[in-house]
Amino acid sequence: MKNELYLETHTSKQNYDKTSILKVSLESLITYCVYKYCIPLDIKLYFVHTTDSSDKTLLNLQAEHIDFVHKEDICWQVASCLYPVILFDDTIITGLCAVSRHICRHRTSAQSSNEYDDGLLSFRQGCLQAPNEVSIWTKFCEVDLIKTVKELLSEEKLDEIPKSLIRFENHLNKPVKIHNIFKVARELKKENIKSKVHVDHINSSTIDINELKDEARMPKHRKWKSNKKKSEIDIPLKIEDLDLNHQFAEGPFLTLADLVLLPSYHIIVQIIGKNMFESLFPLTYKWFLKITNINEVISLELILQTIKALPLPIIKSLEIPKIEDVSLYKSDPKRHNPKRRLFTKPEDIEKALDVIEDGMELDVSNLEFEALDWKEIPDGANPAAGHLPDERVVRKSQQLENLCQAVISMAQDGNYIVDFCSGSGHLGILVAHLLPKCTIILLENKEQSLLRARDRVHKMGLTNVYFFQCNLDFFIGKFDIGIALHACGIASDLVLDKCLKSNAKFVLCPCCYGSVHATDRLVYPRSSKFKSMTIDQYLCIGHTADQTHKDHPLTVRGERCMAIIDSDRARLAEEHGYKVTLSRLKPLSCTDKNNLLVGVPS
Structure with a gap:
């Protein structure tokens, strides 16, 4: 089984042999540090020599015994992603955190006493x-x-403290939030009280609680197993008495997050200067010193000390920007949440619909397709073989049938087809079965969903399916057809943009129109034909498009609003030279979100 890690370097093997120095990106440096900490002996590390990167902030990394591979010699799966990349049998893992998690799972290095009993990935492997x-x-x-x-690294002059540094400082000042916080706190206090009793032979009923709290902060290697028996020492604890502080980034234990953050902060401290950094961020500096003094981390410090000749910006005085004091564990306040929106008023809807002019909306065509013989479809690709209720099986089968027939009508032998936001692979696996001469990529960022899909594919014996555990942003490969069934909100637009950029055909069944919102990458309306609409009018129509429930008096209006949003998407594709059709799944009852966008580049 292949288990290979690929990092990017801008140093050729010939130059490396002369200097033992690699020019690498920050992402590659961080991943290399995680790799050296964990020592995963069954993961082979390769550096890919490339010259076509827009990253102008490369760092010098001194490393020994490096294996090189030329860009032209790597497999297409690795070449389809941003570095760092893991090739694990038929699965690609990309994205800094996902790759680092995979490395942790294969570690052979001794566990630090500062870690939780479950290791760097902490409680239930959730880090x-x-x-x-x-x-x-x-x-x-x-x-x-x-x-x-x-x-x-790219600034010549620094006038303002970066907001992200303030956010982490605020984070370290907040109470610890971990899933098993009460359990950890109780065990810490009980164990330390027992230790105190044993050492001092306590003869009085008085205990110095402040001293015990100080001892409770000392990390120790222990297991937190549930004990249903009544404890010998019963200590009632209230949440305000827990007194668990951020010794590390995620609480009382060293986790993968600390290793991922360390290289970045090593550079930041070097740029700003230790004295100024400590005065600006005392809690962060305390965390930084604690991490760098851990025995198991010293080897990483030796690696990071080789980062020399950093471009240092001129610092005369630093302004402190105002930011919202929001925990890094809470939902991003800037993240769109349609539940926070006020109910859309009828008069606002009418005003928004009045903006729609002739020629803006796409005609809804009639979708014709042949029904599949589900008796011939193997269990792994058949919803009937799962654990769904009978009614749900029928509707899911109808949805898959519609999209599969659209894909079959446009696919050619040898095509690469990407099932974006694939979940557990219902659509992509069925396409792979029906089109055995095509290569199918299941792209999903949720690890457990992809593992379920992988298990079904292996049981079916399909050899034309590959698995990509990553966000849309990290996938940069070329493909021929992009498909997505009920990609929520802006995900449908991100998939559409991927298809347009690759000049690929697309089959999209959007969902959650009310979750559409402007981002730093997406501007609404999307097409020039709809530019007469304001963003507020557009979001109003998107919110109304979700009012398509069965036997509801507003369903007709909701269906029209769905068609308006999808018409805007279709017009954008037309501006890129596509021929686009908008149709509806049959029967309409198979799902409330039953629009189907099919695009073919000219």
Whole structure:
């Protein structure tokens, strides 16, 4: 089984042999540090020599015994993703946090006494598991802080403290939030009280609680097993008495998050200067010193000390920007939440619909397709073989039937087809079975969903399916057809943009129109034909498009609003030279969100 890690370097093997120095990106440096800490003996590390990167903030990494591979010699799966990349049998893992988690799972290094009993991935292996689209914490570690470091490395003058550094300082000042916090706190206090009794032979009923709290902060290697028997020492604890502080980034234990953050902060401290950094961020500096003094981390410090000749910006005085004091564990306040919106008023809907002029909306065509013989479809690709209620099986089968027939009508032998936001692979696996001469990519950022799909594919014996555990952003490969069934909100637009950029055909059945919202990458309306609409009018129509429930008096209006949003998407594709049809799934009862966009480039 292949288990290979690929990092990017801008140093050729010939130059490396002369200097033992590699020019690498910050992402590659962080991943290399995680790799050296974990020592995963069954993961082979390769550096890919490339010259076509827009990253101007490369770092010098001194490394020994490096294996090189030329860009032209790597397999297409690896070449389809941004580095770092893991090739694990038939699965690709990309994205800094996901790759680092995979490395942790294969570690052979001794566990530090500062770690939780479950290791770097902490309680139930959950550290940095959530993708950055939904987790503000993963986004901070994987995107925000790295962006900050690269900006610092490229600035000639620094006038303002980066907001991300203030956010982490505030984070360390907040109460610890971990899933098993009460259990950890009770065990810490009980164990330390027992230790105190044993050592001092306590003869009085008085205990110095402040001293015990100080001892409770000392990390120790222990297992937190539930004990249903009544404890010999019963200590009632209230939440305000827990007194668990952020010794590390995620609480009382060293986790993968600390290793991911360390290289970035090593650079930041070097740029700003230790004295100024300590005065600005005392809690962060305390965390930084604690991490760097851990025996198991010293080897990483030796690696990071080789980062020399950093471009240092001129710092005269620093302004402190005002930011919202929001925990990095909470939902991003900027993240769109349609439940926070006020109920759309009828008069606002009418005003928004009045803006629609002739020629803006796409005609809804009639979808014709041949029904599948589901008796001939094997269990792994058949919803009837799962654990769904009978009614749900019928509707799911009808949805898959519609999209599969659309894909079959446009596919050619040898095509690469990507099932975006594939979940557990219902659509992509069925397409793979029906089109054995095509290569199918199941792209999903949730690890457990992809593992379920992988298990079904292997049981079916399909050899034309590959698995990509990553966000849409990390996939940069070329493909021929992009498909997505009920990709929620802006995900449908991100998939559409991927298809347009690759000049690929697309079959999209959008969902959650009320979740559409402007981002730093998406502007609404999307097409020039709809530019007469304001963003508020557009979102009003999107919110109304979700009012398509069965036997509801507003369903007709909701269906029209769905068609308006999808017409805007279709017009954007037409501006890129596509021929687009808008139709509806049959029967309409198979789903409330039953629009189908099919696009073919000219």
